[in-house]
Amino acid sequence: MSALIRAVGFSVVMILAFAAVTYVLPQVKGEAPEEEEVNLGELTIDSFVAMGEKLYKGKGTCTLCHNNLGRAPDMLTFDVHAASLQRIADSRYQGQAADVESYLRESMLEPSAYVVEGFGKKGSDDAESPMPAVDQPPIQLSGIEIDAIIAFLQQKDGNPVTVALPSGDAAPVVESESTAAAPVLAQNAEEAIAKFGCAACHAILGSKSPVGPSLEDVGQRLQPQQIRISIIDPKAEIAQGFPPIMPEFPNMALAELEMMVQYLSQQTGSQP
Amino acid sequence: MIGFGAAMLTPVASADTHGSEQHDAALDAEAGNRESALEALPAPKPARGDYPNIGTSSRGIVWVFAQMHLFFGALVLAVPIFVLVIEFIGFKTRDDRYDDMAHEFMKVSLTAYAITALFGGTLALSLFLLYPQFMNYLMRAFGSQVLIYALLFFLESMLLYIYYYGWDALRYGNRKWVHLTLGLLLNGVGTTLLVVANSWSTFMMAPSGIDPATGAITGNLWEIMKGPLWNPLNLHRFLANIAFGGAVVGAYAAFKFLAAKSAAEKAHYDWMGYTSNFVAILAFLPLPFAGYWLMAEVYAYSQQMGILAMGGILAWLFVIQAVLICTILLAANYYLWNGMARTEGGERYRWLIKYIALVLIMGFLVWVTPHNVIYSGSEIARLGGGHHPVLGPLGIMPAKNIAVFLMLVMTFLSFQLYRRADKEITVSWQHWGNALMIVIYIAACANIVFAGVYYGYFTNTVYKVGSSVLQVMSTVVVIVAGTVIDTLMFKGAKKLPVNWGQVSNRSQYALFALPIAFTWLMALMGYIRSSVRTHWHVYAVMKDNSPDNFIPPLATVGNMVTGITLLFLAFVLFIFWISNLSGTRQLPPQPQGDIALAGGGK
Numbered sequence: 025m026s027a028l029i030r031a032v033g034f035s036v037v038m039i040l041a042f043a044a045v046t047y048v049l050p051q052v053k054g055e056a057p058e059e060e061e062v063n064l065g066e067l068t069i070d071s072f073v074a075m076g077e078k079l080y081k082g083k084g085t086c087t088l089c090h091n092n093l094g095r096a097p098d099m100l101t102f103d104v105h106a107a108s109l110q111r112i113a114d115s116r117y118q119g120q121a122a123d124v125e126s127y128l129r130e131s132m133l134e135p136s137a138y139v140v141e142g143f144g145k146k147g148s149d150d151a152e153s154p155m156p157a158v159d160q161p162p163i164q165l166s167g168i169e170i171d172a173i174i175a176f177l178q179q180k181d182g183n184p185v186t187v188a189l190p191s192g193d194a195a196p197v198v199e200s201e202s203t204a205a206a207p208v209l210a211q212n213a214e215e216a217i218a219k220f221g222c223a224a225c226h227a228i229l230g231s232k233s234p235v236g237p238s239l240e241d242v243g244q245r246l247q248p249q250q251i252r253i254s255i256i257d258p259k260a261e262i263a264q265g266f267p268p269i270m271p272e273f274p275n276m277a278l279a280e281l282e283m284m285v286q287y288l289s290q291q292t293g294s295q296p
Numbered sequence: 297m298i299g300f301g302a303a304m305l306t307p308v309a310s311a312d313t314h315g316s317e318q319h320d321a322a323l324d325a326e327a328g329n330r331e332s333a334l335e336a337l338p339a340p341k342p343a344r345g346d347y348p349n350i351g352t353s354s355r356g357i358v359w360v361f362a363q364m365h366l367f368f369g370a371l372v373l374a375v376p377i378f379v380l381v382i383e384f385i386g387f388k389t390r391d392d393r394y395d396d397m398a399h400e401f402m403k404v405s406l407t408a409y410a411i412t413a414l415f416g417g418t419l420a421l422s423l424f425l426l427y428p429q430f431m432n433y434l435m436r437a438f439g440s441q442v443l444i445y446a447l448l449f450f451l452e453s454m455l456l457y458i459y460y461y462g463w464d465a466l467r468y469g470n471r472k473w474v475h476l477t478l479g480l481l482l483n484g485v486g487t488t489l490l491v492v493a494n495s496w497s498t499f500m501m502a503p504s505g506i507d508p509a510t511g512a513i514t515g516n517l518w519e520i521m522k523g524p525l526w527n528p529l530n531l532h533r534f535l536a537n538i539a540f541g542g543a544v545v546g547a548y549a550a551f552k553f554l555a556a557k558s559a560a561e562k563a564h565y566d567w568m569g570y571t572s573n574f575v576a577i578l579a580f581l582p583l584p585f586a587g588y589w590l591m592a593e594v595y596a597y598s599q600q601m602g603i604l605a606m607g608g609i610l611a612w613l614f615v616i617q618a619v620l621i622c623t624i625l626l627a628a629n630y631y632l633w634n635g636m637a638r639t640e641g642g643e644r645y646r647w648l649i650k651y652i653a654l655v656l657i658m659g660f661l662v663w664v665t666p667h668n669v670i671y672s673g674s675e676i677a678r679l680g681g682g683h684h685p686v687l688g689p690l691g692i693m694p695a696k697n698i699a700v701f702l703m704l705v706m707t708f709l710s711f712q713l714y715r716r717a718d719k720e721i722t723v724s725w726q727h728w729g730n731a732l733m734i735v736i737y738i739a740a741c742a743n744i745v746f747a748g749v750y751y752g753y754f755t756n757t758v759y760k761v762g763s764s765v766l767q768v769m770s771t772v773v774v775i776v777a778g779t780v781i782d783t784l785m786f787k788g789a790k791k792l793p794v795n796w797g798q799v800s801n802r803s804q805y806a807l808f809a810l811p812i813a814f815t816w817l818m819a820l821m822g823y824i825r826s827s828v829r830t831h832w833h834v835y836a837v838m839k840d841n842s843p844d845n846f847i848p849p850l851a852t853v854g855n856m857v858t859g860i861t862l863l864f865l866a867f868v869l870f871i872f873w874i875s876n877l878s879g880t881r882q883l884p885p886q887p888q889g890d891i892a893l894a895g896g897g898k
Contacts, residue, residue, distance in 0.1 A: 027554035031547075031808055032869065038623075038812045039861050045616050046854025049666075054609045054847030056831030056840070088603050095603065154599040161508070161836030162600065 057083045064168075064190050069175070072189055076176030079169050084158060086173070096155065097140050103278055104128070105183040111138050116150075125186045128174045132158045132165075182279030213287030216280040220273055228291070236270060237263045241293030248289040255281060337436070339511025339838040340429040347426070347842045354426035355844035356856070361419040363819050363860045364867075367540075368412035369493075370533075370818070373486040374541030375405035376459070378575045380479040387472050395467070397568050401545050402460050403878065407871045409456060413449075427842070430833045437499060437506070437513055437520050445492050448485055455482040490537070491530050495521040498529050500834050501825070502597045511837040524597045528590035535586055538579035540818060543811040546572030548872055550807035553797075562797035569807050570635060576810060577628045577711065581704060581775065585768055594828070601835070605828045609847055613824055616854070618663035618696070620817040625703050626656055627809040632714045634803030641792045642717035652706045659699035659706075665690040694752020701744045701767045705774050709737065712778050720790035729785050736777050740770040815864055819857040 062075070080086045089096035097107075108124040111117055119137030121127035130137050135153035144150030158165045165173070168190045175187045210216035214229060223231035227238035242251060253260055258270035347354065379398045386394025424431050435442065459478045466475035504523040505515025513520070549569035556562040595602035604610060633649050636642025665687055689695060723729070747766035829835045831845040839845075848856075 027551065028869075031551055031554065031805075032865070034805055035808050035812050035865055036862070038809060039816065039858055039865070042616065042620065042813075042816045043854045043858040045619055046850045049612045049615060049850045051849040051851055052609050052612070053849045054830065056845040085600060088600060088608060093607065095599075095607075156598065156600060162598075162830070162832060 067189055069185055069189060072172050072187075073175045073179045073185065075169075076172035076174070077180075079165065080173050080176055083163070084165055084169070084173060085163060089155070096143055099177065100180065101278075103181045103183070104177045105181060111140075114138065123186070124178065124183075125174055128177055129170060132170055132173070180277050182277050210277075210280050210283070213283040216276075216284050217287070219280070220276065222284075225270070236266055239288055240291055243289045243291045244293055246289075248285050251288050252281065252285045255284065336512050339506075339834065340433050341839065342429040342841055344841050344843065346429060348428070349843075350426070353844055354422075354842060358419065358422050358426060359823075359856060360860055360863070361415055361422055363822060364864060365412065365415035365419050366822060367815065367818065367864050368408050368415060368867075369490075370537040370540050371408045371544055372405055372412045373490055374537035375401055375408075375545060376456070376479060376482050376486060377538055378542065379405070380476065380483060382571070383479060384476060387476065393564075393567070397564075397571065399460075399463050400568070402463070403875050404545055404548055404871060405541075406456065406460050407874050409453075411867060411871070427833070430838065430840075433511070433834065433838055434496065434499075437503075438496065439517065441492065441495075441517055441521075445489065448489050448492070452482065452485045452489060455485060487534070490533060491526075492521075494529050494533060495523070495526055497825075498523045498525040501525055501594075501601075501829055503834050503837050506837060508836065511834065525590065525593050528586070528593045532583070532586040532590050535579050535583050536818065539576045539583060540811070540814045542572045542574075542576030542579060543807075543814045544868065546576060546807040547811045547868070548572075548875070550804035551872060553804050554801060559797055564796075566638075566797045566799055569804065573628065573631055573807060573810070576814075577707070580624065580628075581708065584700065584704065585772075588764060588768065598835070601828045604830065605824060610824050610827055612666075612850055613820060613853065615664060615666055616820060617817065618660075620813045620820070621700075622656075622660040622663060622703070623813040624810060624817070625707050626660070627806040627813065629653070629656060629707055629710045631803055631806035631810075632710045634800055634806070635714055636717045637800070638796065638798050639718040639792050639794045641719065642714075645713040645717060648709075648713065652710055655706045656703055659703040662690050662699040663696050663703075665695070689753065692752070694748045697752070697764055697767055698745055698748035701748075701771050702741060704771050705737070705740060705744070708771075708775050708778060712782060715782060718792045718794045719786060720792060721785050722788050722790060723785055726785060729781055733778065733781055736774060740774045743767070743770045811868075812861070812865075815861045816857060819860050820853075823853055823857065 067075075086099075090099050092098050092101070105124050108127045112119075112121055112127055117138045119127070119130045119134065121130045121137075127138075135155035135157065136151070139148075139150045139153045141150055143153070145152040145154045156163060158170060159167075171187045171190065175185045178185045178187070210219045217223060217229055222239065223229050223233065225233050225235035227233060227240050246254070250261075255273065255276070258272060259268055262268045379401045382394050382398040382401070386392065386398065455478060459475070459482050462475060462478070466472060466478075499520060502523045502525045503511075503520075505517075505519035505521075506512060507514050546569050549565045549572055553562055553565035553569060556565055591602065591606065594605065606614070629652065636645065721729075744767045747770075751766075827847055829840075830847065831840050832838065833840045
């Protein structure tokens with residue numbers, strides 16, 4: 025009997041120990057997409073872009089592969105407009121698109137029309153894309169949803185949005201918010217600095233905030249590339265003596281980033 | 297759904313006793329139309345309200361019954377496989393001990409058989425009750441195959457009972473051949489049952505033989521069964537079942553060893569435990585390769601599905617998988633090292649154990665090092681970034697691959713040392729043979745490390761997968777070369793006495809750790825395999841709109857898996873108890889007079 029008790033006790037302790045491991049891991053829940061009605065009549069280009077961003081990061085599951093892990097080009101890190109024009113002109117391009125909008129649509133519906141070098145299916149010599157057509161299951165984006173993503177990809181780098189707003193009666197769209205506001209693109213570096221609230225913590229544009237290191241002489245201390253990294257990944261290097269509280273700016277457009285980098289690298293502290 | 301119901305209710309033909317060719321043709325056409333109408337039906341699209349609500353989580357109920365059915369199914373299908381092999385060895389060596397042990401293994405399996413059927417029936421009823429539209433679609437896809445499955449179950453039952461109860465009646469001579477043939481048939485039917493049931497799971501993950509746009513059935517039964525994941529899952533489950541079955545009967549032997557009163561009993565159950573562990577580890581070693589094949593096919597079928605499992609929300613569960621597999625490897629090695637105490641020859645290799653243990657522990661630590669952890673601001677500041685400067689690179693897959701393959705190689709080394717412990721090799725070329733073996737080990741380990749580091753850290757992501765091919769090959773070369781060289785070297789070897797039963801009680805707990813970790817692991821991996829479908833009953837064809845169509849947090853998964861494992865443990869104890877009970881005989885009551893007489897005699 026004692027052998028039985030010891031064996032059972034040992035087994036139960038082991039089982040509970042394995043269960044305990046699940047408690048120390050991050051508790052993430054994966055919700056299934058829910059359908060929402062969107063009143064197309066109330067859509068503005070800004071809310072359409074916001075819907076596109078949400079679809080890009082949500083139902084479209086684009087970020088599952090298009091991220092910094094190297095499975096597919098991370099489209100948030102380069103100018104999609106310029107890259108699209110280059111690809112259309114590339115001799116390897118097999119599609120029919122003549123402009124950026126139609127290229128982006130084609131790349132979602134027929135991903136193999138152009139495969140970025142090194143990202144093709146194994147053994148296909150970059151002739152076949154592993155990306156599924158987004159209008160087919162399991163992603164199943166509607167035409168309006170695809171247009172919204174195109175609008176987002178165009179707008180994120182400050183390029184003109186050429187997609188026409190959908191018209192007609194209410195249509196079901198998954199994971200969308202018609203009232204969500206799209207970020208308004210800053211026109212110059214000062215606007216960008218104000219938009220992202222840099223002066224709340226840093227000394228810049230008249231602010232003398234001591235929370236973060238002064239930006240008035242940042243051009244003297246850091247190279248442009250270091251400034252760029254500090255904005256993209258604030259936690260990559262923490263300035264000595266300052267708390268690591270600077271947030272990331274996932275909604276910052278590439279154009280805004282570059283304007284700020286250029287502006288800040290000129291801040292050498294010698295200005296009046 | 298209404299269309300389907302109407303089609304089912306439409307009479308196929310009116311009563312006409314005379315008949316005519318035209319009328320028969322019309323009937324055939326009508327029947328054909330009905331059949332094609334059924335096939336052309338799209339997959340159902342149930343709304344949330346279409347799912348019956350019984351006041352508790354439907355998924356939870358199905359989860360428990362499905363997993364319990366799979367546990368017992370695995371046990372019942374796997375045990376006869378190695379029982380047949382052991383029986384054959386006993387027959388060829390004319391050693392009755394093998395035969396007795398095989399028979400005792402079957403006793404455990406037989407009791408589990410009824411429980412398998414009970415859980416299977418309950419699972420089917422739960423599915424029909426809680427997910428009627430889904431089951432409707434599944435029945436439409438597989439049609440009469442389910443009846444063939446039921447028929448196979450009858451056949452399996454008959455063969456199992458004849459095989460078990462006919463054991464002593466068909467024990468020697470030509471009758472033994474009859475018995476062995478029955479065992480072979482039993483395993484043939486059992487494996488067929490396994491692959492048939494697998495086709496339902498793989499159809500849900502990667503459906504074939506259907507119109508992908510509508511889900512309408514377009515292919516024949518074979519096309520529906522033979523989806524891209526069917527064979528990888530067949531191989532994976534076949535091997536995993538044997539490992540699991542070996543581990544469970546090993547726990548039975550360990551329990552009997554600890555409770556044994558005599559040296560003979562201890563010796564018998566020690567040997568039985570060793571054999572079970574041998575079976576479990578032999579089946580376990582190739583399991584990672586089968587797992588790679590399955591995941592490679594998952595990626596080939598849908599990169600999205602593969603990334604969700606290995607790099608998305610489910611990827612965290614692989615940290616627990618690492619803990620479980622490392623527990624299995626550590627327990628198996630620990631048992632082998634203890635087992636060397638059975639023979640004096642084991643002393644020769646004792647010095648190597650600490651180095652093997654070091655590699656296993658290091659491998660375990662690398663494997664459980666996570667890549668991304670949620671840090672607080674001050675922790676990030678102390679680390680100097682999102683990843684630890686030294687441990688960060690250990691969090692990614694290439695480091696873990698190196699760890700896993702080195703651990704597998706070290707486990708084989710323990711196994712090889714154990715096999716050599718009771719032998720004195722006499723062949724003239726033994727020094728060359730040993731030198732060759734050492735060179736193979738060093739070259740394989742160096743290749744595993746080099747391929748992992750070079751492809752993992754110094755090449756593009758696309759080429760990272762290439763490293764695992766080299767690592768698999770290196771590991772396979774060690775296992776195959778080790779087996780071949782040892783087989784040749786053992787020719788004419790002097791056998792040293794093995795003292796069965798002369799092993800520590802502590803070692804027996806390794807035999808409990810194995811099935812516990814296996815059971816937890818099976819439940820966990822089964823959950824991951826099922827969850828990659830996300831909110832689809834049948835991936836990309838039939839959506840799951842039930843209230844449970846989300847991926848639960850990891851602690852919830854842990855609780856479910858723990859609960860199911862505890863339930864399985866309770867049933868296994870019941871089986872062990874029943875197996876013991878069947879061998880217990882109450883002594884006949886003595887007449888009162890005799891007792892009085894005996895008392896008076898004192």
